[in-house]
Amino acid sequence: MHLVVTAHTPDGHLSYQRTSPQAALEKADELAADGHERVVITDITGRDYEPGEFDSLFVNPGS
Numbered sequence: 914m915h916l917v918v919t920a921h922t923p924d925g926h927l928s929y930q931r932t933s934p935q936a937a938l939e940k941a942d943e944l945a946a947d948g949h950e951r952v953v954i955t956d957i958t959g960r961d962y963e964p965g966e967f968d969s970l971f972v973n974p975g976s
Contacts, residue, residue: 914933914957916930916934916956917929917930917955918937918940918954919955920944920949920952921950921952934967938964938968941954941964945964952964
């Protein structure tokens, strides 16, 4: 699985590639905890997910 985690910063975008949903969510949570705005996870189809939505759909569905 190919996922891109992106955060918007005053200096531009930070993007990180991850291969598992868990790793992508972990990086997204890390970026949000660092105070970065608009952290999203993008899947291979180009759809963006907020970390909470991504968690409930792909990492911990049904919880």
